[in-house]
Every structure is written in C-alpha cells, then in structure tokens.
Amino acid sequence: MSSLAILISLVLLMYLAYRGITVLVLAPLMASLALLLSGEALYMMPTYTQVFMKELGGYLIKFFPLFILGSLFGQLIADSGAARTIANAIMRVLGPRHAILTVVLACGVLTYGGVSLFVVAFAVYPIGAVLFRESNTPKRYIPAAIALGSFTFTMTAFPGAPSIQNAIPAPYLGTNTFAAPGLGLIGGLTMLILGVWWLQSRARKNMAKGEGYGEHKEEVAVTHEGNPHFLPSIIPIILVIALNAAFSYWILPGMDLNFLQQERFGSVQPSAVIGLWAVLLALMISIVVTILLHWRRWADLKLSVNKGAFGSFLPVLNTASEVAYGAVIASLAGFAIIRQALLELSPSNPLIGVVLTMNVLAGITGSSSGGLSIAFRTLGADYVQMIQAAGISPELLHRVAVIAAGGLDTLPHSGAVITLLAICGLTHRQSYPQIFMMTTVVPLTSLVVVMILGAMFGAF
Helix, strand or coil: CHHHHHHHHHHHHHHHHHCCCCHHHHHHHHHHHHHHHCCCHHHHHHHHHHHHHHHHHHHHHHHHHHHHHHHHHHHHHHHCCHHHHHHHHHHHHHCHHHHHHHHHHHHHHHHHCCCCHHHHHHHHHHHHHHHHHHHCCCHHHHHHHHHHHHHCHHHHHCCCCCCHHHHCCHHHHCCCCCCCHHHHHHHHHHHHHHHHHHHHHHHHHHHHCCCCCCCCCCCCCCCCCCCCCHHHHHHHHHHHHHHHHHHHHHHCCCCCCHHHHCHHHCCCCCHHHHHHHHHHHHHHHHHHHHHHHCHHHCCCHHHHHHHHHHCCHHHHHHHHHHHHHHHHHHCCHHHHHHHHHHHCCCCCCHHHHHHHHHHHHHHHHCCHHHHHHHHHHHHHHHHHHHHHHHCCCHHHHHHHHHHHHCCHHHCCCCHHHHHHHHHHCCCHHHHHHHHHHHHHHHHHHHHHHHHHHHHHHCCC
C-alpha cells in the first residue's frame, strides 16, 4: 500500500504542477498525502518538521549561494545591456537568413557564461522575434530555438557549465563541473548540430508550403543604441568559464585544504567542496568585473542587485521543496521496494539504471535539478558503490547523470516550458512539439552517443 501511496502522490504532484499550482504548496501537501495513504498519519507533523524542513534547509545551505550568484550575475549582464550586445553581434554576423542558428548561439553563449536561462529568454526573445519576422520564419519555432540554446548543451553537457545541474553531483562524487570534458563536448556538439539541423529543416519545409511568421501582436523593435561595446560585454562571460577552470584544476587543488577535516567544518573532504567553490568564486569575481566594466552605465545599480538577488528566491525554494518532498518519500517503507527496483534496472551496467532513474525523477518533478537532487540524495551512496564495483569512473557517472536529467525534465507541466511559452506569447499546441524534440529527443540521442563512447573509452 505504501508503494501505491507514493505513486498516487507523485501523479497528483505532476498533474497539479501542470495546472499551475506552486510546488511550494504542493510538495508538503503531497508528502503529507503519501504519509496519510501509507497509514502513517500520526507521523505527519514530525515528518514535516524533522524531515521535510531539515532537507529543505540542507539544500539551501549547499546550493543557495550558487542560485543567488547566478541570478545576480545574469541580472547585471542583462541590465548593463551586455546580453543585447552579444545577441546583436551574433545577429550581425549570421544575418536574418540564419535566424534559428542566431537565436540558438546567442542563448548558448549567454547561458554557458553563467547567465540564468530565464534572463536569457527575456533578453534574446525580442531579437529573435525581429529576425524571424524579417526572414518570414514561423514564429512558433522561436521557443524551441531558445530552449535548444538554453536548456540543453550549455546546461548539462559542455564542460565547465556553471549551471546548478552541473554542480549537483560534485559533492556526492568528488568531481567538478569539468567532469569528462571530452565526452561532454562531444555530447554538447551533438545536441547543437542535431538540434539546429532539425529545426532549420522543419522550418524550411513548412515555409516552402507557404507558412510564414504568422499574425502576432507586434513586438518591440530591437535597438542598437545605448548598448555597450562587444569587448566589455563578453569579458565577464569568458571570465566565468576561465576562472572556473583555473579554480577547479590549479588554484584550489594546489592549496592545503586539510583543515577542512576539522570538526568545526564538518570533517569534510576537500574534494567534496572544490567543484562547488570553483563555480562560486568564478561568479563572484565576474560579478565584480561586470560592475566595474559598466560602472558608468548603471541607472540604478542597487535596483539591479536587489532584483537579481530576489529573482533567485523562487527557483531555489521550488527546487529545495522538491528535494524535501523526495526525502519524505524516501523515508516511507514503500520506497524501499521502488529503490531496489531502480537499482536493479541494469545490474550489469549501472549507468543504464542511472539514466532511467534520472529521467523518471526529472519527468515527475518537471525539473532537471530537482530530479538530480532527489536521485543523489536518496541513491547517491548506492551509485558510488555500484560504479566502484563496475570499474566506472565518477567523472563518467557525473556527465551521464547530468545529461540524463535533461531528458524528460521538460514535459508539458515543466515550469521552464510554461514560462518560456509565456515569454514568447505562444501556446503548447503551437510550439511544444518542437520544444519536445529539442529538449527531450535531441538530448537523449546525444546521451546514447556519450554512453557508447564512455563504454568504449571510459571518461575523457
């Protein structure tokens, strides 16, 4: 009965999230429902205060700095005009004939440089709308192009990506955001090339049939006036990746961090924090550089800082609530059966089990970061034992798990999908089929390539 209770709770969570109810309310309610249906109503309050809230707080302790710094950096890049400058530069080089590629690359450059995917969507959409209108490319392909550039290769595959998804496995595996860089680069390029080819071929085919941009409310025209120069715009983006690499491979590993094993610091191993520290330090320095480079451009720097900081609260609380919900589910007797089934999905190759688990959890929560967090919170120790027994490197597990979590995370109830369609002024009926291709089919195809190469050559 407990396993059935978990299933009912998960289905309702997914359905109600799709209907627009915030996970901040749904997570504790659905966790309580699972307890009630499992015959553990007496434990509802202690579970809420001692399990749910404890796990929520633990997630905030570990990852809130990354959320707030990423949101702040993205807001500063947007408010300074740097995001528009970079997108405009790509537009001038490629021109209206390559509208889809322009949008994808503009989003890719910004997100790989640490700018929040939602900030990128707001910044790039007006430029994309102008390009698509000028080239008479159907507008319904804009959300898919933004999703390909923001939700795929720069979020889960490219080495050093400063995304929360790429940082989550690091403390559990002792890896960093550059784990399996060769495989990540190949996987990311596969997503980019395959995705652009698919979108362009489908758009051209429909344009040949007479479909055009369509009748839509007129967008605000893009202006080049008042934007900063390209060099000061791109420097902070480059710094994030370069500093992340420097701190990950040379600066932090070269320091004597054995003092972290003192009780006052939780007796933590340096390898468990270096990966996360590297991203945080890179973002901190890049934020300062962004402010200094655009010092004369700030109409209200305080407003930008506050807006960026406040903008991190809802995403981090949503994800933390999903993780806390997963912790409650993991504490139920019925989860032991589910857990064993997940671990035995492929005993000969644990990576296959990891892929299936990540996709299921990301699909249920509608969040790649939520799926990753729940999986590593409940099964992380088991994953480590399994890959050690199978002779699989932690770097390979890191990269496979992150790419896998970017597969079913964008089902129709996903908050990212709903927000993206709202920004573009389009509906699921108009644009979701192509979003699904870009954020599910293409990443999973790339994942197959990465797993085959990983099986043949290991992590590289």
